[in-house]
Amino acid sequence: MPGKERSEVRGKAHGEVRGRTTELGHPWSDLLLLLVGTPLVGLLLGLSVPRLARWVSGSPVLPWRDGVEFLGRLDAPWQTGLFVAAGLVAGVLLVLTALSEDMRLKLTDERVRVEQDGRSRTFERADVSAVFLDGRQLVLLGTDSGQLVRGEPAPRAAALAEAFRAHGYPWQDADPHASLFRRWIPGTPDLPAEIHALLAARQAARERKAPRDARDLVDTVRGLGYVVRDEGAQQYWRPLAGA
Known part of the structure; x- marks a missing residue:
């Protein structure tokens, strides 16, 4: 039995090809930015809350002035630590939400499995009449022209087109209908x-x-x-x- 072939899908997407199976997820660069950058931004925002509050409190048309001025006075070390922790937690939650909402794909010549919103659905190749991007959303149509799948995938457009075409799916440049x-x-x-x-x-x-x-x-x-x-x-x- 031949060994499993493994290579990265071109098009700058994070993907794996095992034999005749292609798995597509986040590009490594985007994943790194999401996992590291988002919590870091949240941490920095938390660290800057009192300073930002003091800066904007000088505006003559500031809404909720009392609340903003109160935040500006919370600059004790333990209070700053709470802001930092809250910003970091908020960043991590944003990452987890983004990852859970993204679409992941597993393609073979016979079928495609789509993981989205915590659900996994599988469609036979013979039941797919068209695959295309509608804006940033990937769409799969059935043989009756009805929509099987619609959602924003993690991989980039070039990698999606390459993967679907490599497995013989009817990739289209636009919605045929x-x-x-x-x-x-x-x-x-x-x-x-x-x-x-x-x-x-x-x-x-x-x-x-x-x-x-x-x-x-x-x-x-x-x-x-x-x-x-x-x-x-x-x-x-x-x-x-x-x-």
């Missing part, structure tokens, strides 16, 4: 009332910063024959191919 999307206008007769209700619920989920709920509603809408995407604060829709 982009011209079919129409802006959602509540109450338009072009959509059934059930879809309007789901899109209204999804808009509310987006406004309250609940991305997982919004993604779950995308899956529900797809089951009824439609695809949803966002442009800024607006939702756009199209029917599934052949619907």
Whole structure:
């Protein structure tokens, strides 16, 4: 049995190729910056809080002046230590949140596994009709043109394109169905009332910063024959191919 081949995926992404398996995650440079830089910035901000508070307290239009001036007086060594500890903890929490929200990919010639928001999903190569980037988000479409996956991946664009093409996936330079999307206008007769209700619920989920709920509603809408995407604060829709 041949030994496992291992090499780094080109395109400056952190990836591993084992035989015919490619794993893609954070580029090493980005990972180092995230793991070291973010907590360091939090630590420095914590160290600077009293000094910054004293500096801004001289502004004539400063809101919450009493609170800012109070922070400026907290410059005892133990108080500075608390600020530093709080800034460091905040930086670490930001790193953990960023890592948990990023998409990780494992590709073979037969299937792709996507890890996102603590969930792992696997799709057969034969069930993927298109792969492309929509802005900074990676999108996989199914054979019915419905959205299988959408999210911001850790790897960079060049590494994504190279990896998917190397394993024979239909990488596209843009959404092949982009011209079919129409802006959602509540109450338009072009959509059934059930879809309007789901899109209204999804808009509310987006406004309250609940991305997982919004993604779950995308899956529900797809089951009824439609695809949803966002442009800024607006939702756009199209029917599934052949619907």
